[in-house]
Amino acid sequence: MPRRKRSKLAEVVDLAEARALRRLATYREKMGQALDSNRRAIGRLCSIGALFTAEGTRVGRDLLLAHQHLLRVVALLERLSNRGDVPAPRRPTQVGALFSELDQLLDRTSELTTRTGEYWARLRGD
Secondary structure, eight states: OOOOOOOOOOOOOOHHHHHHHHHHHHHHHHHHHHHHHHHHHHHHHHHTTGGGSHHHHHHHHHHHHHHHHHHHHHHHHHHHTTOSSSOOOOSHHHHHHHHHHHHHHHHHHHHHHHHHHHHHHHHHTO
């Protein structure tokens, strides 16, 4: 009996999963940049003593709120990547809702950070 050549099995790629993983990586990158920016701004507020003025205190509160939003983003990303305490959602509507919440949190964080930038511009006299 002649020997049959075995064909290599093709690897099946789940495109939805690949897109979700790429999307998670993008969110992680955005979150990392936002966290770094937030930490630097809080540190600068403290180092120049602006935190102890009325406007500096408001900016500091905004930065802390932005930080809380970013911590929620971290928790959502962990959940979506199935690394958190709560299992990742399976239904597309649930996944979509979490990504929508991520977008809202990052948008709100951006707004708060923009206010901080305006404050820095006023301090510099721009």
